Amino acid sequence: MQRAVILASTSRYRRELLARLRLPFDVQAPEVDETALAGETPRALAERLALEKANAVATHFPEAVVIGSDQVADLAGEALGKPGDHARATTQLQRMSGQTLVFQTAVAVVCGATGFTQRDLASVRVTFRDLSEAAIETYLRAEQPYDCAGSAKSEGLGIALLNTIESDDPTALVGLPLIRTARMLRAAGIALL
Numbered sequence: 299m300q301r302a303v304i305l306a307s308t309s310r311y312r313r314e315l316l317a318r319l320r321l322p323f324d325v326q327a328p329e330v331d332e333t334a335l336a337g338e339t340p341r342a343l344a345e346r347l348a349l350e351k352a353n354a355v356a357t358h359f360p361e362a363v364v365i366g367s368d369q370v371a372d373l374a375g376e377a378l379g380k381p382g383d384h385a386r387a388t389t390q391l392q393r394m395s396g397q398t399l400v401f402q403t404a405v406a407v408v409c410g411a412t413g414f415t416q417r418d419l420a421s422v423r424v425t426f427r428d429l430s431e432a433a434i435e436t437y438l439r440a441e442q443p444y445d446c447a448g449s450a451k452s453e454g455l456g457i458a459l460l461n462t463i464e465s466d467d468p469t470a471l472v473g474l475p476l477i478r479t480a481r482m483l484r485a486a487g488i489a490l491l
Contacts, residue, residue, distance in 0.1 A: 301409065302362040303488060306355035309445075311453075312367055315474040319483075319490055328354040328366065332379070340372035341402045341419065348404035349417050360410030363486045367474050371448030372400040378448045387438050387449040391459070395429040399448060403470040407482035414486045418478040420470035424450065425461040433459070447473075 303323040305316050328351035334343045352366030371378035381387035406417040443451040450456050452471050467475040
């Protein structure tokens, strides 16, 4: 019998992505402080939070295989998180205009009962085009991406903000690198296909 799979996330984007693998899973909210540590790089922050989220849920469900994930937008070494509101999203997009960012999307898979732990990171280089105030405002009103790292919602109208996307895992920018996730789930004993 296959172990239960739990997604340690409240993100609707991650839930929709994981559903693409067509395996049954539950969702549990991880209780994790997402504050960056002093001197922590965006990459290290994403990796630490992905593992902490998975471990937080695995503590309560030790027999399950638990997936944790986190994404941080990296603007020249500065972590840009979820803006939360229109004003902060406007500021983020103004700063990202014409810039290349790296979206660091980490995923961790753990199972307390077996001691299985794996973590990986997909880095996605994204170059934004020069954005006018009108373009930013139109985008924000249409998408309201206040729960997206760096205010970037590439699966919607946000794609019009971009010049290029470079990645080896196309779902990573949306919030869960499925190629890596599938590989780790197989390693944890979860049958796919």
